[in-house]
Amino acid sequence: MDLGLANKVVIITGAGKGMGPEITKSFCYEGSLVSVLGRDLSALEILKEKYPEYRDSISLFSCDVTKADDCDRAVAEVVSKHGQVDVLVNVAGGTGPVGIPAWETSPEAFEEIVRLNMAGCFHMMRAVLPPMIARHYGKIVNVGGTFGMHGRAGRMAYSASKWGLRGITKSTAIEAGPHNINVNIVAPGMVDGPRFRTKVMPGMAAARGITEEQAIDEHASEYALRRISQAQDVANACMFLASDVSRQITGVDLPVDGGWAAL
Template sequence: MNLSLKDKVVVITGAGKGMGPDISTAFANEGANLVLIGRDMDALQLLKTQIDTITSALILRCDVTNPKDCDSAIAVTLAELGHVDVLVNVAGGTGPVGDTAWDTTPEGFDEIVKLNMGGCFLMMRAVLPGMIARRYGKIVNVGGTFGMHGRAGRMAYSASKWGLRGITKSTAIEAGPYNINVNIVAPGMVDGPRFRTKVMPGMAEARGLSEDEVIAEHAAEYALRRISTGQDVASACLFMASDVSRQITGVDLPVDGGWAAL
């Protein structure tokens, strides 16, 4: 299937870490012109070196929780490439892991909500005027299935991803008349460095289990009995960013092996 993403201008936040490299590489392989955004310029430069063998990539330092950074990143993108076709909001964090609601600090709660909700809002706010003017745009917010189904020990994270659903759905209604699709790709657990070094240790300690036992428990909850990969999430992002999904907006697409929706 031809996704017709060749030469599209695609802005990807959080490109350098977590699922970012998998998602960025997937768009590169489709021939898109990439703008890779993040705070860690070393990670972005490494990714750019790899992607430059496939397609062009512009890297920009941007803290998505800072409105001026977001506006500046899009202003540079418009100056360099003329417009933005697609925004993929990957940047996000895990928040407190293993803490109950009553053990979660106000600071920990505010930090993850500001990043996971506020970062997507600020980037959408920066790109939407240009998309509206061109009567075209695709926005893909990377949410999470804990924003569709509560999870003990992940209250703050769940709240942030649940709130992102409201942001996405309301914006989809507002932007729809301008031929702009706004959707969520909602991964379940995604195997990778962040999963192995940040999520699993906290969950294992809180549960009194080994990390392997916690991973096996998660896999057993999914209909397909396996943990998702970054490539699984990347494929869903490609679909939502393409015109193949032209009649889909305001939805949550779980990529979790069959957990949240079943």
């Protein structure tokens, strides 16, 4: 199926880490013109080295998503270069305190993760919506998390930030709908990758007194599909919601978690 993403102007935040590179590559593969935004341009430049075949499809823009003025400026620069913005994919985010109960979470740590995971997405949405409204077209995909759909012990601040992002997404979907703008949220569960392999699973294995492979198998057993999500799974969901194939879908949470949220 042709998703119709060729020559679409796509802004992606958080492109340099975690799921970001795979999401960026996937949009480039579809023929999109991808603008990646981040605080560290040298880290983003690595994307062009990693995917040389897409070097001409990727443009880099400096932006700290926690600063509204930065987001306004960066989006204006993208519009100046490409003439429009068709798609925004908000990937940038953080994990916040891990394994710390609510009463031991510092106000500073709480505010920091809320500012990044909630305000960062809000600032970017606020910046892209006026040019999208002017063209009566746009797709916004926010990357949340399944802990924003279920409470999680030791992850209160992160859960709060992702739960709040769901509210931002759903309310904006209602407001932007009359302007032919879709706003949705992709909620990954645990995604295989460096952090999963070098931090999460070793920690689980040590705590349970089992091997890392046993920890992975035990983790996968929590999911209906009995397998861990890959970054490409998340990228596929983002592309679907960014395309006109999903034109009648807005304001939804789409878990990409192998069925964890459903259990």
